[in-house]
Amino acid sequence: MNGLALYQRPAEPASWRIALPHTAAAVPVARALVRTALAEVEHAADPDTAELLTAELVANAVEHTDGRGPIELVVELLPSGCQVEVHDPDPAPPGHLTRPVIEEPDPWQEGGRGLLLIRALSSSCGHRPTPSGKAVWFRLPAIPGQRRPA
Template sequence: MITKSARPTGTGAPGYAQTLPRTPEAAGRARLLVSTALSAWDKEELGYAGSQIVSELVNNAVNHTRSSAIQVVISRDFNGVRIGVVDRSQDTPKVRYPDENAESGRGLLLVAALSAAWGYERKQWGKVVWAELAGEGK
């Protein structure tokens, strides 16, 4: 069951957050959270990009960290929507450029292509990897 926690952020912008176990199934639950938030904000046009981005960010956290749980955070302001995935790893994300026959390694390239901007913020306890959506899906 998905628990949504709408909360004001420090700037007063609305947001949703959910803590999920670090399992492959978390990506599906994260997509549902993003879809719910975008629908509540009348931003359904961002749904495809938002779903793909959160899937990639969650999959990276699942595959490249040892956290027992991750947190998905989605917030909105006047510039658009920000999707973030929080984990307890200090390892920073790295864009890879796999050859055309590789079966993986394109996740952050996809995030970059679908977002207006993306990046990460280091914290004492881990990091937040985020992507921003603005306008019609980018």
């Protein structure tokens, strides 16, 4: 075939699962895994947004949960988009992810915007209990006709 090729969605879902250390070193590893997974199957979800939101989820898990065990990153690539989950040992729901924001964050505060960013840039997000704590997740849609760089 000559000319531009349009993205063809994978017929079967692809998924990756990895245990990460409960340290800041987990963030760049998670970013790289998401970007590589999207590129490997030439998926049409936006890799920059996926990488950014994954970094926010992992950083929140590292910063706001007890560091007794590893956290787990799960990446699922579906024909309709991608879903990223971060599992951690803390059963408490993350603040500001699914409940309404009552007040805007202080513009001089360095933190406190990660979950707001996830809400704003993902097509959906949430959390659910797991046997060992909770999973926090977001979804991004596939962008039809978008070509992935080789």
